[in-house]
Amino acid sequence: MIQVEGLTKRFGHKLAVDHLSFTVEPGRVTGFLGPNGSGKSTTMRMIMGLDRPTAGRSAVDGRAFVDAKAPLREVGALLDAKAANPNRSGRAHLSALAATHGIGRRRVDQVIAMAGLGGVIGKRVKTYSLGMNQRLGIAAALLGDPANVILDEPVNGLDPEGVVWVRQLAKALAAEGRTVFISSHLMAEMALTADQLIVIGRGRLIAKSSVSELLAASSAVATRVRSPQAGHIAAALASRDVIVTAEGPDTLLVSGLSVEAIGQAAAQRGWVIYELVPVTASLEEAYMKLTDTAVEYRSAAPIPQGAGK
Amino acid sequence: MTAIASPMPSQQYRSAVGHDLTMGGIVKSEWVKLRSLRSTWWCGGLIFALTFGFGLLVALGLMERRRQELAEGLVSGMTAPDFTVLTANNGLTMLGQMVAVVFGALAVTGEYSSGSIRSTLAAAPRRGQVLVAKVIATLVFTALVGTVSIVATSAAIAALLEAAGQSNGIGPDAFALGAGGVYYLVVSALIGIGLGFILRSGAGAIAAGIALLFVVPMVLAFGSGNEVIAYILELTPWQASQLMTAVAPSEVAQIGSGEWVLGGYWGGAACLAAWAAAALIPARIIFRRRDA
Numbered sequence: 245m246i247q248v249e250g251l252t253k254r255f256g257h258k259l260a261v262d263h264l265s266f267t268v269e270p271g272r273v274t275g276f277l278g279p280n281g282s283g284k285s286t287t288m289r290m291i292m293g294l295d296r297p298t299a300g301r302s303a304v305d306g307r308a309f310v311d312a313k314a315p316l317r318e319v320g321a322l323l324d325a326k327a328a329n330p331n332r333s334g335r336a337h338l339s340a341l342a343a344t345h346g347i348g349r350r351r352v353d354q355v356i357a358m359a360g361l362g363g364v365i366g367k368r369v370k371t372y373s374l375g376m377n378q379r380l381g382i383a384a385a386l387l388g389d390p391a392n393v394i395l396d397e398p399v400n401g402l403d404p405e406g407v408v409w410v411r412q413l414a415k416a417l418a419a420e421g422r423t424v425f426i427s428s429h430l431m432a433e434m435a436l437t438a439d440q441l442i443v444i445g446r447g448r449l450i451a452k453s454s455v456s457e458l459l460a461a462s463s464a465v466a467t468r469v470r471s472p473q474a475g476h477i478a479a480a481l482a483s484r485d486v487i488v489t490a491e492g493p494d495t496l497l498v499s500g501l502s503v504e505a506i507g508q509a510a511a512q513r514g515w516v517i518y519e520l521v522p523v524t525a526s527l528e529e530a531y532m533k534l535t536d537t538a539v540e541y542r543s544a545a546p547i548p549q550g551a552g553k
Numbered sequence: 554m555t556a557i558a559s560p561m562p563s564q565q566y567r568s569a570v571g572h573d574l575t576m577g578g579i580v581k582s583e584w585v586k587l588r589s590l591r592s593t594w595w596c597g598g599l600i601f602a603l604t605f606g607f608g609l610l611v612a613l614g615l616m617e618r619r620r621q622e623l624a625e626g627l628v629s630g631m632t633a634p635d636f637t638v639l640t641a642n643n644g645l646t647m648l649g650q651m652v653a654v655v656f657g658a659l660a661v662t663g664e665y666s667s668g669s670i671r672s673t674l675a676a677a678p679r680r681g682q683v684l685v686a687k688v689i690a691t692l693v694f695t696a697l698v699g700t701v702s703i704v705a706t707s708a709a710i711a712a713l714l715e716a717a718g719q720s721n722g723i724g725p726d727a728f729a730l731g732a733g734g735v736y737y738l739v740v741s742a743l744i745g746i747g748l749g750f751i752l753r754s755g756a757g758a759i760a761a762g763i764a765l766l767f768v769v770p771m772v773l774a775f776g777s778g779n780e781v782i783a784y785i786l787e788l789t790p791w792q793a794s795q796l797m798t799a800v801a802p803s804e805v806a807q808i809g810s811g812e813w814v815l816g817g818y819w820g821g822a823a824c825l826a827a828w829a830a831a832a833l834i835p836a837r838i839i840f841r842r843r844d845a
Contacts, residue, residue: 344578
């Protein structure tokens with residue numbers, strides 16, 4: 245279990261993490277979601293004792309990580325793909341880490357096989373691709389068979405097969421009763437991997453909920469109706485509980501009434517309907533809505549499609 | 554309403570591998586890290602080659618001159634009874650110090666430039682322990698390399714002397730002088746470690762290390778006519794090391810220790826220890842305080 249209480253980190257004038265409090269429970273995958281630069285990595289680094297908090301504290305299984313009796317067996321972390329000396333072999337990197345806790349060669353071989361690094365482990369890390377670096381980092385994180393797993397953007401640089409592997413791995417680790425805490429800036433990826441979500445923006449907590457709750461809370465479910473009699477339909481359907489907005493000259497967005505009910509009404513009154521489509525806000529949209537005011541970097545203008553061709 | 558227990562697993566997950574973190578484990582880890590880098594072996598090989606090559610070069614030159622002096626009747630034989638180790642120490646200290654300070658600095662700055670410091674601290678989050686383990690591993694490696702270098706070079710010089718029909722030049726202070734050379738090599742590496750933690754940049758730490766060991770004594774030597782500067786000069790690592798590596802303790806006993814501020818072999822040792830501490834104590838404080 246990972247607990248964070250009032251955690252704050254200031255870099256000069258910039259407040260990177262602002263009074264963040266949450267708990268990551270064991271037995272499930274908790275996604276840590278936020279736009280780039282929102283303070284996810286800094287939070288994870290503070291939990292690992294790499295950055296000193298300006299205020300607040302964090303604990304893993306009830307005590308500060310730096311006070312752990314067996315750090316590698318309590319927390320396994322992937323904080324950055326580049327956490328191995330490029331001039332050392334992958335095996336030497338893992339062996340050096342294993343030596344601290346008397347972890348045997350058998351376990352080292354086990355994590356190498358699990359990460360699919362068998363073919364390259366004797367080569368120097370500088371020859372690894374980003375994906376292989378990422379796999380080495382995950383192998384290192386799991387070396388101590390840890391009760392808590394912290395992965396910062398683990399799917400970065402992985403091929404589709406690797407992405408699926410991380411997803412299944414995270415779920416399997418949680419199913420064994422471990423605490424699994426994964427950060428990402430990709431909502432869609434988290435929706436497939438995580439059970440719980442912690443969403444932050446500009447260092448502040450935006451939402452703490454399950455994936456399904458977040459979706460339900462933010463999705464304004466509506467029905468799009470396209471008809472030559474749009475004006476007539478709008479007048480007929482609008483009531484205290486039903487909100488009808490015009491999307492175009494012949495298109496309406498109706499909320500507060502099910503698709504079935506609108507279809508029934510159309511049949512009874514003989515309306516001509518071209519289109520009757522339920523509209524659900526996607527998770528991605530829900531996320532955008534949540535972090536809308538909390539985006540640090542925003543692209544100025546979309547690049548016109550086909551430009552430069 | 555009844556209270557419902559949160560769906561927490563009934564027991565905490567327990568790791569099935571390894572044991573608690575130990576100081577011995579961290580030292581072993583640092584040793585594996587040193588061993589697994591090619592640069593370690595390059596540095597070790599370079600110290601050996603420089604000590605051996607330079608030692609032999611100086612020995613041959615001195616022997617040639619001595620032969621001429623003997624032929625001219627200027628001297629009656631080998632003057633210094635500890636000729637062999639005194640000569641062998643030249644390469645070990647003068648050239649070896651450079652390699653050792655670079656080696657120590659890179660052992661630390663390599664962790665920052667590669668990002669492996671994060672892995673290191675994830676396995677051993679108490680930073681004081683990491684620093685001590687690094688010091689121990691580096692100390693053991695440089696001591697081994699220094700010992701092998703000085704023993705091999707001395708043996709080669711002794712063999713040369715014997716081949717020339719001279720005594721082997723191994724006098725009563727051979728061990729003390731050899732140990733002094735190895736000690737200075739180790740201190741140079743530890744100064745490198747300290748500077749590495751303080752500056753974090755490989756180029757910066759190497760520049761500072763070479764400046765301290767090589768440039769500062771050289772510059773001060775120009776002003777050594779001034780009494781204060783001469784005094785400071787004697788306290789520099791290089792000059793302090795000379796009391797352990799270039800002056801036989803028995804000789805000091807003859808002339809009297811009043812010649813030097815530091816008063817001979819053990820004064821030199823204490824001064825060098827102080828230099829190592831002066832690099833490592835701020836390193837410890839900075840390493841603990843700064844974000845990794």
